[in-house]
Amino acid sequence: MAEGRSGQGFGGESLLFLTDEQLRQGIEAMFFAYSGFTSDPDRILAEISYGRAHHRAIHFINRAPGTTVNNLLSILGVTKQSLNRVLRTLISDGLVESRVGISDKRERHLFLTTEGKALEAKLSNTQRARMRAAYKDAGPEAVQGFKKVLEAMMDADMRRAYNNLRENGQ
Amino acid sequence: MAEGRSGQGFGGESLLFLTDEQLRQGIEAMFFAYSGFTSDPDRILAEISYGRAHHRAIHFINRAPGTTVNNLLSILGVTKQSLNRVLRTLISDGLVESRVGISDKRERHLFLTTEGKALEAKLSNTQRARMRAAYKDAGPEAVQGFKKVLEAMMDADMRRAYNNLRENGQ
DNA sequence: TTGGAATGTCAACAACGCTGACATAAACTA
DNA sequence: TAGTTTATGTCAGCGTTGTTGACATTCCAA
Numbered sequence: 001m002a003e004g005r006s007g008q009g010f011g012g013e014s015l016l017f018l019t020d021e022q023l024r025q026g027i028e029a030m031f032f033a034y035s036g037f038t039s040d041p042d043r044i045l046a047e048i049s050y051g052r053a054h055h056r057a058i059h060f061i062n063r064a065p066g067t068t069v070n071n072l073l074s075i076l077g078v079t080k081q082s083l084n085r086v087l088r089t090l091i092s093d094g095l096v097e098s099r100v101g102i103s104d105k106r107e108r109h110l111f112l113t114t115e116g117k118a119l120e121a122k123l124s125n126t127q128r129a130r131m132r133a134a135y136k137d138a139g140p141e142a143v144q145g146f147k148k149v150l151e152a153m154m155d156a157d158m159r160r161a162y163n164n165l166r167e168n169g170q
Numbered sequence: 171m172a173e174g175r176s177g178q179g180f181g182g183e184s185l186l187f188l189t190d191e192q193l194r195q196g197i198e199a200m201f202f203a204y205s206g207f208t209s210d211p212d213r214i215l216a217e218i219s220y221g222r223a224h225h226r227a228i229h230f231i232n233r234a235p236g237t238t239v240n241n242l243l244s245i246l247g248v249t250k251q252s253l254n255r256v257l258r259t260l261i262s263d264g265l266v267e268s269r270v271g272i273s274d275k276r277e278r279h280l281f282l283t284t285e286g287k288a289l290e291a292k293l294s295n296t297q298r299a300r301m302r303a304a305y306k307d308a309g310p311e312a313v314q315g316f317k318k319v320l321e322a323m324m325d326a327d328m329r330r331a332y333n334n335l336r337e338n339g340q
Numbered sequence: 341t342t343g344g345a346a347t348g349t350c351a352a353c354a355a356c357g358c359t360g361a362c363a364t365a366a367a368c369t370a
Numbered sequence: 371t372a373g374t375t376t377a378t379g380t381c382a383g384c385g386t387t388g389t390t391g392a393c394a395t396t397c398c399a400a
Contacts, residue, residue: 018305023298024233025336026305026317027207031226032328033320034204035247037197051357051386056201063194070346077205082388084348106346106397128193134322135188135196138315145308145315147196150203152304158202166195216389221355240377252357254379276366276377 040126053078053086055123058112061096062120063165066109068101075161095119210296223248223256225293228282231266232290233335236279238271245331265289 041055060075061067069087073080087110090096095116101107112120135143151159211225230245231237239257243250257280260266265286271277282290305313321329 018302020298023301023305024294026301026313027229027294027297028233028332028335029317029320030204030207032332033323034200035328036324037200039325046358049385053387059197063198068346069348078387079389080347081349081390085387088348104346104398106395108347124194124197127197128190130323131193131196132188134319135193137322138318141311142315142318143196145312146319147199148308148312149304149316150199152307153203153300154206155209158205162198162202165198219354221388223356238377239379248356249358250378251359251380255356258379271377274366274377276364278378 036130037127040130041123044123044126050089053082054090057083057086057090058095058116058120058123061110062112062117062124064168065111066099068107068109070107072110074157075165077158090116206300207297210300211293214293214296220259223252224260227253227256227260228265228286228290228293231280232282232287232294234338235281236269238277238279240277242280244327245335247328260286 038052042052045051045055056076057072060072064071069080069083073083076083087096087098091098094113097111097113097116098108099111101109138146151162154162208222212222215221215225226246227242230242234241239250239253243253246253257266257268261268264283267281267283267286268278269281271279308316321332324332
């Protein structure tokens with residue numbers, strides 16, 4: 001079923017000749033690459049009994065210091081209960097500080113402590129090293145294509161979050 | 171720490187000017203894209219109380235019918251206990267068939283049943299549709315770069331598995 | 341002042357990683 | 371042939387991280 005070509009028609013807007021086999025290669029490439037992508041941080045996290053959820057929280061708090069819990073929820077796409085459990089451990093371990101909002105005291109603004117920043121740096125250094133090596137192997141043009149396809153693969157709300165971060169970053 | 175440039179030197183082998191900010195964008199793109207990449211299958215799987223582990227097993231059994239448990243283990247990179255739990259449910263639900271090996275009767279060779287193939291098709295159709303749309307949005311040159319960077323991001327053993335599958339697949 | 345938004349907490353559950361221990365059958369080896 | 375290793379399965383237990391549901395608190399806003 002659904003063998004062979006399954007891309008756009010000939011007279012159409014695309015020059016791509018997309019067989020199911022080619023698409024499947026892309027799917028498998030995503031799977032294997034994501035394994036590699038997370039393996040270095042995973043090793044570090046396992047040593048201190050943390051998981052990927054801790055890494056993600058630390059990453060985005062570092063990315064946007066003072067972000068609210070609700071904002072973080074929409075970026076991570078998990079439930080508040082799930083995030084709350086992770087934040088509680090990070091706060092009690094002294095890696096994250098939670099400050100009550102000034103204009104709206106219901107909100108909690110999140111910051112990394114010095115210790116939190118140290119872990120963030122340790123984690124992102126390994127991940128950047130892998131990304132840098134991959135970029136170098138693949139070359140500059142490949143990197144453009146890489147980002148283009150990834151952005152097109154995101155859900156609409158995730159793409160919005162991604163682009164917000166890109167604008168606010170740097 | 172580690173601010174600004176952190177790429178290759180000037181006189182070096184690379185023309186890439188890689189700031190930490192650019193690398194972080196790539197990292198975040200991977201995270202958001204992988205969310206989208208898994209979201210369609212996740213919805214289908216949730217309806218039948220399955221998870222990603224079931225999907226992965228089904229995918230690779232379909233990819234290489236008759237594969238052994240050990241071979242599947244090395245592809246998936248999990249423990250036999252973890253895979254065994256998933257396989258047991260798939261077998262008892264009638265989606266996977268396990269046949270004792272002929273030359274080596276210790277081995278179990280895995281196959282999808284008709285029902286298993288139906289679920290595989292349902293899952294991969296949604297994922298291929300997203301991949302096809304992303305490829306179309308990004309364009310043909312982008313797809314080459316996408317695959318090139320992903321391959322460079324894999325661990326060595328995963329890259330070997332990936333290329334084995336590429337060779338054996340059509 | 342009442343309703344709703346933001347947050348936190350408690351409880352329970354499921355998926356899916358992990359380790360350790362043990363059983364079995366087949367295959368290799370000395 | 372006897373002993374070891376390999377491949378697989380099973381059971382038990384644990385930890386992370388996702389989920390829902392229920393409920394309390396605080397505070398803004400109509």
